[in-house]
Amino acid sequence: MRAVVVERFGVVPEVREVGRPGVPVGGVVVRVQATGLCRSDWHGWQGHDSDIVLPHVPGHELAGTIAEVGDGVTGWQVGDRVTTPFICACGTCEQCLAGNHQVCPNQLQPGFNYWGSFAEYVAVPFAEVNLVRLPDELEFETAAGLGCRFATSFRAVRQVGKVVAGEDVVVFGCGGVGLSAVMIAAALDARVIAVDTNPGALELARAYGAAATVQAGPRAVEEIRELTGGGAQVTMDALGSNEIVQQALLALRPRGRHLQVGLLPAGVQLDxxxxxxxxxxxxxSHGMAAHAYPEMLELVASGVLKPADLIARTISLDEVPAALDALTAGTPAGVTVIRP
Known part of the structure; x- marks a missing residue:
């Protein structure tokens, strides 16, 4: 199969022929129809994740069809249209039995613990607890983003942050995660304020339901406090930055809630x-378990949530190395989807 292969951290990878993954016992192999390009992939390529062993194939947001079914798997067959959370839980540990698959201590993550979906095929372990069946009407490009950015934002806003109608919600960073959070919070009738350095990203945030936008910078907190009459009920760092964390906490009113979704590889200082x-x-908040997908999928099917609107560009596998490298200069507005 063809895949994007990282040989050295920080050095632009190459697309080349490699062996197809074997089908794991209890797992499946998926023919990748679409996969998302995420900032987490950039972090992995830069060497920020200790689980990655070189050479490596990135990619963790995926949708496709089952190509092979491993021993011990029931209820799934070749040709089924599927996606999966980026956190593949074991299904048998204490946390999994309690329904907390997203914090499974035995988790495997495509594109991090093992070769991922920037390829024509990818393995999915523990299939019976990690596969999500896709409705026929849901396009693969849209479904790919549900595995990480959209599902992560849905759980953060809806299930962890427990955002309710009328609350002021400030989203710092309007990449894929942030724009998803804007759309989801707005659909819950919250008053959303989006913060970013990129005017294009702020324009998209307004289109997806943000009531106000703020240019990131030294006056951002002051502007937010003015807009919210003293501070927001909820803030969210959707990018991962020590500076954003400080601003987010200062932008909260007393007894406010801060949602940390963006990764912080360099650590953070807290007041x-x-x-x-x-x-x-x-x-x-870290991902969302497969069993929690039905509520989100129902809202997508009803048109309340429109993740397809977040897709700004579709690229080929050959364009991935340059697109990954471009993330060093910043996250472009909207979501980038790859068709292998």
């Missing part, structure tokens, strides 16, 4: 005294 004195909540 713990402010957290205590203002009774602020710091809430981490």
């Amino acid at each position: 713990v005294s402010r957290l205590i004195g203002q009774e602020l909540e710091w809430l981490g």
Whole structure:
């Protein structure tokens, strides 16, 4: 099969022929029909993830059809249209049995623990707890983004942050995760304020339901506090930045909730005294389990949520190395989808 192969961290990868993945016991091999290009892939390529062993194939947002079914798998067959969370849970540990697949200590992640979906085929382990059946009317390009950015934002906003109608929600960073969060929070009738450096991203945020936008910079917190009459109920770091975290906490009103979704490979400094004195909540959110997808898929089917609108460009496998390298200069507006 053809795949994007990283030989050295930070060095632009190449597209070349490699062996197809074997089908794991209890798992399947998926023929990749679409896969998303995410900032997490850039972090992995830069060497920020200790699980990655070179040579490596990135890619963790995927949708496609089952090409092979491993021993022990029931309920799935070749040709089924599927997607999967980027966190593939084992299904048998204490956390999985409690329904918390997204924090499974035995998890495997395509594109990180093993070769991912920037390829024509990818393996999915523990198929019976990780595969999500796709409705026939849902396009593969749209479904690919549900595996990471959209599902991650849905769980963060809806299930972890428990955003309700009328709340002020500030989203810092309007890449794929941030724009998904804007759309989801707006659909919940929250008043969304989007913050980014990119005017194009802010324009998209307004199109997806943001009531106001703020240019990122030293006056961002002041503007947010003015817009919200003293601070927001909820802030979200959708990018992953120490500077954003500080601004997000300052933009909260007392007893506000901060959602941390963006990765922080360099760590972060927290004003713990402010957290205590203002009774602020710091809430981490990491993906979404396969069993939690039905609510999101129903909202997509009904037209309340429109993840297809987030797709700004579709590229080929041969264009991935340059597109990955371009993320070094910043995240472009909208979602990029790859058709292998």
